[in-house]
Amino acid sequence: MHGHRPRAGRIGPRHAPHAARRRGAAGPGAASPPEHAALRLLGAAKGQVLRYIMAEALLVVAVGAVLAAVATGLGLLGLYAALAQLSGPVAIDVPWQPVTGVIGLCGVLAVLTAVLPASRTKTVAIPRA
Structure with missing residues (x-):
């Protein structure tokens, strides 16, 4: 006699919570x-x-901004060296207002995309070992 096998695409009630977790189901009422x-x-x-989630999102933006500043600084240093050889010392002007605006916008988007889904969770999932 053959064992009972559920039809493809259907999930039995015993396996539904595990399958939802595997699929990454995150919606209203989803576990955190x-x-x-x-x-x-x-x-x-x-x-x-x-607040912890918001601070974590802002930390990610800050690390990204620092890494971008280092990469940009290295690029500008190379540009300055090349231009100095060609035509002498030149002034490099960084447009700080757009730079800070983009960093601020990234911060706002990061906080919104992290906090809004987290604020809609209704259940607390008990971590399993």
């Missing part, structure tokens, strides 16, 4: 990631977890 769930289980309020 394990590290956020651990913070909630340790007693952190939802607002504290959201």
Whole structure:
């Protein structure tokens, strides 16, 4: 006798939560990631977890801005050296207003894309070992 096999594309009730987690289902009512769930289980309020997520997003933007500044500085240093050989010392003017505007916009977008989905989670997933 053959064992019972579910039809392709259908998930039995026992396997539905695991399959949703594998598919990366994240929508209203979805469980939060394990590290956020651990913070909630340790007693952190939802607002504290959201502030943590916001700080994490801003840290990513800050690291990206520093790395971009280093790469740009190296590029400008090479440009300055090449121009100095061709025509003597030249002034390099960096448009700081657009640079800070782009960094600020990246910060706002990072916070929105990190905090909005996290604020819609309704359940706390218990991390499994």
